[in-house]
Amino acid sequence: MDNRRALHQLGDVLGTPRMIFQNPSDRFVGLEGSLNFRDFGGYPTANGGHLIKGHLFRCGMLTDVTAGGVKEFQALNIGVICDLRGTDEVALYPTPNLPSFDCQKHIPIAPGTSSDLRGSVSMGQHSAAERSAFMQEITREIACEHVAAYAQMFRALITTEQGFLVHCMAGKDRTGFGVAVIQLMLGVSEKLVMADYLLTNEASELLTRTRDRMLEQGIELDAASLEVITQVKREYLEAALAGLKSEFGGIEGYLEAAAVLPAERADLIKRLVV
Numbered sequence: 182m183d184n185r186r187a188l189h190q191l192g193d194v195l196g197t198p199r200m201i202f203q204n205p206s207d208r209f210v211g212l213e214g215s216l217n218f219r220d221f222g223g224y225p226t227a228n229g230g231h232l233i234k235g236h237l238f239r240c241g242m243l244t245d246v247t248a249g250g251v252k253e254f255q256a257l258n259i260g261v262i263c264d265l266r267g268t269d270e271v272a273l274y275p276t277p278n279l280p281s282f283d284c285q286k287h288i289p290i291a292p293g294t295s296s297d298l299r300g301s302v303s304m305g306q307h308s309a310a311e312r313s314a315f316m317q318e319i320t321r322e323i324a325c326e327h328v329a330a331y332a333q334m335f336r337a338l339i340t341t342e343q344g345f346l347v348h349c350m351a352g353k354d355r356t357g358f359g360v361a362v363i364q365l366m367l368g369v370s371e372k373l374v375m376a377d378y379l380l381t382n383e384a385s386e387l388l389t390r391t392r393d394r395m396l397e398q399g400i401e402l403d404a405a406s407l408e409v410i411t412q413v414k415r416e417y418l419e420a421a422l423a424g425l426k427s428e429f430g431g432i433e434g435y436l437e438a439a440a441v442l443p444a445e446r447a448d449l450i451k452r453l454v455v
Contacts, residue, residue, distance in 0.1 A: 201234045205380060210257075213250035216241030217352035217384040221360050221377055222453070226368035230454040236344050237453070239360050241352035241387065242266070243282065244274040255281050260343025263334045265290045265355040274350070274394075288333045290323065290355050312409045317420035324358050324421035325428045332439035334359055335366075339445050342452075351391065353381040353413050358421050365432045366441070367450055371422070378418045387411045 201223030202208055208219040218240035222232040238257065246254065262285035264271065271289075276282050338345050349355040357378050364374045381387070388411045395402055395410075402410070429435040436446065 201231060205376070206383060208377075208380065209384070210238065210240075210253075212240075212246065212253045214246040215243065215250060216245070216390060217381060217387050219380065219384075221364065224364065224369045224373050224377070226450075226454050227370070228368055228450070228454060232364070232367060232369065233453055233455055237363070238344065238346040239352055239356050240346065240348045241356075242270075242274050242348065242350050243276045245390075246277060251277065251279060251281050257346075258344050259346050260284055260341040261286060261337045261345055263288055263337050263345075263347040263359075265330070265334070265347065265349040265359065267291050270350055286333070286337050288330050288337075290327045290330045290349070309405065312405075313414060313416060316409065316414070316417050320354060320358060320417040320421045321424040323355055325424040328435070328438050331359055331362065332441075335363075335436075335439055335441050338363065339441070339449060351381075351387055351411065352384075353387075353411075354417075357381065357413060357418065361418060361421070362432065362435065366436060366446060367453055375415060375418060378413060379415065381413045 202220075208221070208223070210218045210220060212218050218238065220234060220237065221239050222237040223234045225231045235257070238259065243262075262276075262282060264276065264285050264287050266274075266287075267289050271287065276285060334347060347356050347359050361374050361378055364377065365371065369377075388407055391411050392402065392407055425431060425435045429438055
């Protein structure tokens with residue numbers, strides 16, 4: 182399976198003196214009530230360093246974070262939270278109205294055709310191959326049609342000296358692409374970026390929490406449909422990166438379109454790579 186292979190590859194590549202996390206699963210932050218919350222730092226970079234640990238975070242919605250989780254969150258010293266969810270999603274599943282979360286910046290990215298998928302998978306209207314192709318198109322759409330939104334995310338990262346958190350509903354598609362670009366921008370290899378992307382498949386609570394949330398909305402999904410909504414595949418991110426190459430000429434062109442100046446990128450590398 183893709184996620185198991187990714188875990189082995191990640192362990193093999195990081196099995197060096199520069200390894201920050203002993204195991205890939207150690208990246209998950211056990212913040213009570215959180216969803217797919219993990220540290221995406223610590224990876225080796227092209228300049229011979231590695232991303233700093235305990236500064237770059239990603240997750241799904243924060244709606245269910247408990248009082249204990251709030252205390253744990255405060256200890257992370259996060260200076261900006263980039264919420265990529267759509268306005269309707271934020272209204273339905275709000276972030277706790279507490280001082281700890283006052284630093285959030287709402288950067289709405291519409292789920293796009295994924296809404297159509299959620300409405301049809303429960304009725305068995307798509308084969309496994311069609312579902313995969315659908316998700317590839319969604320991820321490519323997220324990458325290529327929302328440059329202005331991701332430009333705001335980059336700006337938030339550039340302007341904060343404290344911890345950085347980006348999230349959406351499940352922390353896998355909109356967040357997954359945004360994190361991939363940040364890692365590539367900072368010099369992490371595409372192989373490791375992919376392995377980190379696939380770690381979402383190890384977030385066991387994602388399936389159960391999503392199933393419960395859908396049931397609350399009166400939607401009962403079979404196992405195959407739940408997998409589409411809660412898991413990621415290599416092909417999804419590959420489709421997004423292929424879109425970057427065809428539409429922008431690659432990561433360099435994408436960053437230019439997002440108004441990330443070379444000097445700003447160099448400063449980020451200086452601050453976030455050790």
